[in-house]
Amino acid sequence: MEPNSSNIRSNQDAASPAQGLLSKKISRREVLKYAGIGGIGLLLGGSGGYGLLAAQEKLSPSSKKNHDRVASMEQIPFYDQHQAGIITPAQNFLCFASFDLTTNSLSEVRKLFQLWTESASLMTSGQMLGNTNNSQNLPPSDTGEAAGLTTSKLTITFGVGPSFFDSRYGLSSKKPASFDELPSFRGDALLPEWCGGDIGVQVCADDMQVAFHAVRNLARIARGTAVMRWMQEGFQRSSTADPSGGTPRNLLGFKDGTGNPDTHDKQAMNEIVWARADNGANWMQGGSYMVARRIRMRIEIWDRSPLSDQEQTFGRYRDSGAPIGSKDEFAPLDLEAKDSSGKPLIPLNSHSRLAHTDGIKMLRRAYSYTGGIDAKTGQLDAGLFFICYQKDIQKQFISMQQKLAASDKLNEYIVHVGSAVFACFPGVRQGGYIGDTLF
């Protein structure tokens, strides 16, 4: 498992544990099944010369060099105390996949997570998947479109939805207290094709092709065990378009994420983001609860609203991002400030005021999306794929969203069309696999 080329960074954490797992747990028959020879899917596997990792030793130096991806300083470790992709500064692109399991066997699910662990550790460290990328008679084990590309800060973050804890796998007693699909909020117009899922996988990278490659290969690996329920691509302005690294703007033209807590503040992260073992789910300690909402923007209506309406809607200036009445984007919201007629400068129904009261905080990680023209209306299907992380969905997202749904002036211009929640596992330690605290 030593890299043959000096520009390929080895990831010892990634290699050893997974190799061990696979050699032990996956039989040759299973490998052939995964290899698609039985018509089912793709190969990734362990013993008998088909192993994902063992195989790399068999590649000649030149072919290995040609095949492997280019690791770089842009690499974010997969094995860590917490999963990457949560407090990691948001990369430029998102490819989010929701999966439904098609198996009733817990051991199949466990095996899927083991295979995903190994694959995620390889992809995030810039390596190709598997051993049949030079083997003429088998399907390539890596789909190849990321060959030669840098890791581009790829992160892959895994979580499970409430449906994961139904009767299929005998895990219902492990479901965290009050971890359920979100209640219905006023104004919701949810479409089933954008809701829910047994498993949620958030893939982020500074390159869209690298992100897509990861989701696609995870889906291949899942064949026969899980199917994709929905997938959402997202984007922000790229780092090259905004070298200053300022707060990105959403498609309403406003800065989005100004009020986010400081991810370098460990205490704040412990208070806001990381789950504790106090809600009946010890296995979630060090994990985080994710809420994902597909929020369509009524762009055509917004674009016809006067600037003052837009700014009153957000409670901030469009240009600077500063709260109304302040000059600096990061100035605290002065909720007491009034204009000469005694009216609050930051309107009572403005988005930023409602989102900031009660001291509720969460870590937002939103991406813009566009999905072409909505054939039904002839209007743009575009908006925000909102993701946030918190330690307690009930006390954080739900409390805030109930307030926003009731009175946010922004509701004139947006509609929530998709919704999902996922319990994102703690980080994977060396020798472990995704979800091993639960299984």
Place this chain on the structure above:
Amino acid sequence: MEPNSSNIRSNQDAASPAQGLLSKKISRREVLKYAGIGGIGLLLGGSGGYGLLAAQEKLSPSSKKNHDRVASMEQIPFYDQHQAGIITPAQNFLCFASFDLTTNSLSEVRKLFQLWTESASLMTSGQMLGNTNNSQNLPPSDTGEAAGLTTSKLTITFGVGPSFFDSRYGLSSKKPASFDELPSFRGDALLPEWCGGDIGVQVCADDMQVAFHAVRNLARIARGTAVMRWMQEGFQRSSTADPSGGTPRNLLGFKDGTGNPDTHDKQAMNEIVWARADNGANWMQGGSYMVARRIRMRIEIWDRSPLSDQEQTFGRYRDSGAPIGSKDEFAPLDLEAKDSSGKPLIPLNSHSRLAHTDGIKMLRRAYSYTGGIDAKTGQLDAGLFFICYQKDIQKQFISMQQKLAASDKLNEYIVHVGSAVFACFPGVRQGGYIGDTLF
């Protein structure tokens, strides 16, 4: 029209002609109509203090500096002999819009192109649109999501489809000979929602948000005159993910574009890309004919095919991109080479052989696309948004595609679901506007 800030590059070409045009041709009443005050749309306009350009002089230096986008060395001139975005090296992202005109008035169409000219010259030079970005009582004339971003090599390329020459505008005599929607090819499975359009606009940039911003603002400006028929986003690996600038790979994992002609070779471009005045359409001299095809890939099936099948399908090695039997990606195809049993090394039905015979050339400019999960099949809706430019669609694209449709082994793995052709105007000269050679 002098920029107030030294980091904002002025575009004199862009400013003066458009300002002139607008001041002369657009009345205050029209401006108010466009301003959406009449409930129709957006403002962009000329006289009476609402002018798109005149207005910038009225902004205070500080607000101008805050609002304007950051021009940079990444700026590609809008005014030129040919339209930018054709032989310009392909940027990382695509946002393609097809529009249908809703007016029967040629003068309204002309005005639309004049407004688009002005807007495109501003956006490609990193400037905000219009004068109401600081005006409280009007809708902002720029939607704002690209504020502060670099130009990111933005190009905007305009063309008209065959339907533009029907009876509505009295231009049917100007239709180039044999410029029609493409004939039906074997295996086509076209969906009307991905076909045709009176006007095609190809927007490319190294940043997705910059590209989307441009399309969205062009659509706003068109309100009341044209509606978007379809929109397609596309991507390649980004320049940061592949600093070497090698040939990008498509979603089948193969390099795509290896055989493209050298865009620096003026003679080749004249022979392959730039239209002459010899097909009854003098106005197209220096323009180019674009073919766009939305090609869905049967990714799940491809991913289960052995590497040898994949390589025989393309006639190239996946790893290096070299023709089978050669080592170098750019080696010429040796169509005579045979293996020991006398079989052609590059199979007779391989994609590269079929695409290269008869000496037919065109300039390809393809992007990958993903559109989430196809609800009908549960499979990925992903593939290639193929764009090519040529001087003669009949002799170039159609001749080649008839051959590919008949026997290309790749047809097992792809299906053409969208199709459009656009006659892309010659470049806009200083003082002119898009399409002025036609009108």
